[in-house]
Amino acid sequence: xxxxxxxxxxxxxxxxxxxxxxxxxxxxxxxxxxxxxxxxxxxxxxxxxxxxxxxxxxxxxxxxxxxxxxxxxxxxxxxxxxxxxxxxxxxxxxxxxxxxxxxxxxxxxxxxxxxxxxxxxxxxxxxxxxxxxxxxxxxxxxxxxxxxxxxxxxxxxxxxxxxxxxxxxxxxxxxxxxxxxxxxxxxxxxxxxxxxxxxxxxxxxxxxxxxxxxxxxxxxxxxxxxxxxxxxxxxxxxxxxxxxxxxxxxxxxxxxxxxxxxxxxxxxxxxxxxxxxxxxxxxxxxxxxxxxxxxxxxxxxxxxxxxxxxxxxxxxxxxxxxxxxxxxxxxxxxxxxxxxxxxxxxxxxxxxxxxxxxxxxxxxxxxxxxxxxxxxxxxxxxxxxxxxxxxxxxxxxxxxxxxxxxxxxxxxxxxxxxxxxxxxxxxxxxxxxxxxxxxxxxxxxxxxxxxxxxxxxxxxxxxxxxxxxxxxxxxxxxxxxxxxxxxxxxxxxxxxxxxxxxxxxxxxxxxxxxxxxxxxxxxxxxxxxxxxxxxxxxxxxxxxxxxxxxxxxxxxxxxxxxx
Numbered sequence: 001x002x003x004x005x006x007x008x009x010x011x012x013x014x015x016x017x018x019x020x021x022x023x024x025x026x027x028x029x030x031x032x033x034x035x036x037x038x039x040x041x042x043x044x045x046x047x048x049x050x051x052x053x054x055x056x057x058x059x060x061x062x063x064x065x066x067x068x069x070x071x072x073x074x075x076x077x078x079x080x081x082x083x084x085x086x087x088x089x090x091x092x093x094x095x096x097x098x099x100x101x102x103x104x105x106x107x108x109x110x111x112x113x114x115x116x117x118x119x120x121x122x123x124x125x126x127x128x129x130x131x132x133x134x135x136x137x138x139x140x141x142x143x144x145x146x147x148x149x150x151x152x153x154x155x156x157x158x159x160x161x162x163x164x165x166x167x168x169x170x171x172x173x174x175x176x177x178x179x180x181x182x183x184x185x186x187x188x189x190x191x192x193x194x195x196x197x198x199x200x201x202x203x204x205x206x207x208x209x210x211x212x213x214x215x216x217x218x219x220x221x222x223x224x225x226x227x228x229x230x231x232x233x234x235x236x237x238x239x240x241x242x243x244x245x246x247x248x249x250x251x252x253x254x255x256x257x258x259x260x261x262x263x264x265x266x267x268x269x270x271x272x273x274x275x276x277x278x279x280x281x282x283x284x285x286x287x288x289x290x291x292x293x294x295x296x297x298x299x300x301x302x303x304x305x306x307x308x309x310x311x312x313x314x315x316x317x318x319x320x321x322x323x324x325x326x327x328x329x330x331x332x333x334x335x336x337x338x339x340x341x342x343x344x345x346x347x348x349x350x351x352x353x354x355x356x357x358x359x360x361x362x363x364x365x366x367x368x369x370x371x372x373x374x375x376x377x378x379x380x381x382x383x384x385x386x387x388x389x390x391x392x393x394x395x396x397x398x399x400x401x402x403x404x405x406x407x408x409x410x411x412x413x414x415x416x417x418x419x420x421x422x423x424x425x426x427x428x429x430x431x432x433x434x435x436x437x438x439x440x441x442x443x444x445x446x447x448x449x450x451x452x453x454x455x456x457x458x459x460x461x462x463x464x465x466x467x468x469x470x471x472x473x474x475x476x477x478x479x480x481x482x483x484x485x486x487x488x489x490x491x492x493x494x495x496x497x498x499x500x501x502x503x504x505x506x507x508x509x510x511x512x513x514x515x516x517x518x519x520x521x522x523x524x525x526x527x528x529x530x531x532x533x534x535x536x537x538x539x540x541x542x543x544x545x546x547x548x549x550x551x552x553x554x555x556x557x558x559x560x561x562x563x
Contacts, residue, residue: 003555004448007484008034027459028467033451049237051212059201060114061187065208066162068176073508074106078136083111083126085142086285088278092223093141093200095297096216100204108263109133112290119384122150122415135159142196145169146410151176164199167410168396191234197223198238218246218254225270226278239473243268253296256305260313270473283316286356323357327364337474344436344445347429349376358384370447377423383405387416392444393436403433449555451536455483457511465539465549480538482554487532494524514542517553532559
């Protein structure tokens with residue numbers, strides 16, 4: 001599909017002011033303006049994040065109440081259950097909480113639900129296990145904010161519950177002893193977008209009466225980046241400082257995983273975390289069970305850590321095979337069932353779709369067809385599904401309007417999980433499409449590229465690349481800057497490198513740069529047949545020529561053919 005190019009309008013006056021006040025280029029100034037930063041003070045904090053700028057954990061509602069109850073449980077030697085979600089965010093949160101509480105002498109018991117057999121959040125099995133193990137206090141990690149009946153039953157059994165979560169609460173809250181969630185209506189915490197592990201980090205800082213802890217920041221960073229929360233504000237501090245800690249991690253599990261994956265520990269970035277490390281940790285919960293990555297991150301011997309790292313790497317390969325099969329079947333279903341003139345939301349359901357990969361498949365379908373997508377694994381009665389969405393369509397709010405036909409649901413703006421009776425799936429499809437018809441315009445369902453600015457090749461160079469490096473780590477709400485240069489031509493014949501990669505030398509007549517287009521080998525011949533082309537690209541350091549600048553092609557448009 002042809003992507004819409006959204007080129008930000010330059011603000012020349014503010015560019016010049018920020019450039020002068022901060023001693024930065026006007027290009028960097030415009031990139032920061034595009035990210036809604038317009039004051040020197042705000043930009044200074046963004047470019048130089050400090051742990052000292054983190055907010056006090058005691059600004060979180062209920063955190064003092066939670067600390068008191070946890071310390072009371074430790075003093076009275078009550079057994080504490082740590083109940084977490086089965087993804088990276090939940091697992092890292094449970095690990096941090098266990099390490100800190102155990103260091104204080106607590107008697108902790110970890111419980112991670114089985115993704116397929118139990119699903120997301122608290123469930124009847126947990127209540128039974130908590131009762132059998134004589135648990136006095138249960139602390140949730142990255143879940144619990146919508147588990148009304150389960151929390152009520154636990155409290156009825158004499159088991160106190162502390163909820164730590166970051167998901168959007170409904171119009172009421174569970175009857176827990178304490179609820180720590182920055183998104184609560186009565187919570188005045190200044191930063192609302194912490195990941196689940198970020199909320200736990202705040203709790204352990206409060207327990208230890210510290211504003212911040214450098215220790216465990218590698219794990220906090222891992223869960224934060226993996227959960228795709230905005231890398232702004234506190235999350236930017238956590239990600240940037242956490243990546244620094246990750247390069248020197250003392251966690252035996254992480255050391256073994258980095259070795260197995262052959263990652264360069266000295267220069268890890270958000271891509272390494274999100275697309276290489278996190279999928280291996282998630283693979284346990286997706287394909288087998290989440291206790292494997294939990295054991296990895298709590299491993300006390302190099303041998304145990306190495307064995308678990310290899311096992312998770314293999315499970316990730318299995319996950320990829322399963323995912324590829326389901327993606328093919330989903331595409332086949334789309335051809336049979338989806339009418340793109342009428343359907344703005346894709347809802348697909350089929351038997352034998354592994355529930356552990358539904359979210360990934362939904363995300364890939366959403367990327368291909370640029371429609372909100374729900375992928376459901378069909379069962380005889382209760383079915384589970386995952387949803388992924390596009391901007392301007394808040395998927396969790398949309399599901400909230402369908403709550404009468406759902407058994408459960410929960411999530412964020414762009415991602416959610418749900419369970420639904422088989423008989424209600426067609427009705428869900430109808431309802432979501434009616435909502436989308438009201439909320440989404442034709443423009444909304446066209447894929448797009450947000451481009452920072454039009455830039456001449458005379459403005460490129462090592463200095464600009466070094467400035468852009470200051471914007472790292474890139475992620476949600478702080479993407480890699482993209483530039484647009486029109487009417488370029490080839491300097492010589494295109495080359496095809498390994499893995500379908502196109503390499504070209506592009507020129508504006510005065511300056512020439514090498515450019516790489518991944519999975520773009522097929523367009524080389526077209527480029528050779530046109531007078532010029534327009535290019536959208538990001539900047540990177542060349543791996544072939546030391547200290548040289550290289551363009552990474554994001555998109556292009558062909559000009560008129562050569563006569």
